[in-house]
Amino acid sequence: THEYETILVERRGRTGLITLNRPKALNALNLQVMNDVVDAARQLDRDPDIGCLVLTGSAKAFAAGADIKEMQPRGYMDMYVSDWFTAWDQFAAVRKPTVAAVSGYALGGGCELAMMCDILLAADTARFGQPEIKLGVIPGIGGSQRLTRAVGKAKAMDLCLTGRMMDAEEAERAGLVSRVVPAGELLDTAMEVAGTVAGMSAPVAMMAKESVARSFETTLTEGVRFERRLFHATFATEDQKEGMAAFVEKRDPEFRHR
Ligand code: CAA
Numbered sequence: 001t002h003e004y005e006t007i008l009v010e011r012r013g014r015t016g017l018i019t020l021n022r023p024k025a026l027n028a029l030n031l032q033v034m035n036d037v038v039d040a041a042r043q044l045d046r047d048p049d050i051g052c053l054v055l056t057g058s059a060k061a062f063a064a065g066a067d068i069k070e071m072q073p074r075g076y077m078d079m080y081v082s083d084w085f086t087a088w089d090q091f092a093a094v095r096k097p098t099v100a101a102v103s104g105y106a107l108g109g110g111c112e113l114a115m116m117c118d119i120l121l122a123a124d125t126a127r128f129g130q131p132e133i134k135l136g137v138i139p140g141i142g143g144s145q146r147l148t149r150a151v152g153k154a155k156a157m158d159l160c161l162t163g164r165m166m167d168a169e170e171a172e173r174a175g176l177v178s179r180v181v182p183a184g185e186l187l188d189t190a191m192e193v194a195g196t197v198a199g200m201s202a203p204v205a206m207m208a209k210e211s212v213a214r215s216f217e218t219t220l221t222e223g224v225r226f227e228r229r230l231f232h233a234t235f236a237t238e239d240q241k242e243g244m245a246a247f248v249e250k251r252d253p254e255f256r257h258r
Contacts, residue, residue, distance in 0.1 A: 051198025065108030
């Protein structure tokens with residue numbers, strides 16, 4: 001794999017691990033980080049030897065937000081014409097399952113990036129927030145939308161309007177994260193979860209992801225229909241044959257497409 005300036009990329013088995021690595025700025029997400037993460041994620045997404053992606057930061061910060069110093073001098077024309085942040089949508093569009101492993105600060109763009117991932121795991125040291133309002137701006141990488149869908153209006157309004165931080169326990173209670181683990185176990189847990197997902201049939205895992213993701217986009221009736229069609233489609237895969245045969249024969253499945 002090629003070297004990036006602001007991230008580390010590793011392949012461990014069928015899991016691709018992306019580690020944000022701008023320690024001096026608490027992993028603030030500047031344009032270089034955006035381009036590096038998007039490039040690495042797209043490459044891993046295309047790689048048939050990869051079944052799941054993990055995105056993590058440092059112990060102190062997953063990411064403390066978009067880079068404030070980079071944005072400070074800019075004006076409306078510049079932000080609008082360059083469509084600032086738009087490349088992040090390509091990370092959200094990754095088709096393979098993604099896991100965020102969050103330790104320390106996940107603020108602003110950091111929280112938004114974590115929320116783009118499919119499974120959000122938090123260390124007990126994690127702190128989430130959308131503090132943009134304190135800078136005179138609002139979230140710009142989907143925070144007001146994904147946070148509201150994840151935790152509901154009450155907490156989303158509270159966080160976006162006061163800029164306060166939410167600790168890991170509150171984030172789990174609110175449904176933002178699926179598990180909280182001791183900080184020292186975060187990466188191992190994330191790699192284990194990713195390994196489990198990567199051991200499934202890759203196309204079927206993609207369909208499961210696509211189906212859950214669809215619930216954010218559509219009505220219940222349309223979502224259920226979408227799910228049903230993909231469910232039917234799994235019966236066109238060899239992995240459905242294998243998965244069900246393995247159950248009947250009381251053995252572990254050997255999925256072909258992984
Ligand atoms: N952008 C640029 N630099 C940042 C940064 C950011 N978001 N967050 C931290 N840094 C830099 C600091 O400027 C500091 O650099 P120097 O050593 O050169 O001074 C370095 O990282 C270490 O940070 P602190 O000294 O502030 O560390 P701390 O432990 O005292 O505080 C913190 C940690 C509470 C997270 C604090 O750094 C902070 O409040 N950061 C900004 C959080 C924020 O407002 N995020 C939202 C950004 S806007 C956004 O994300 C828009 C969007 O919707 C995408």
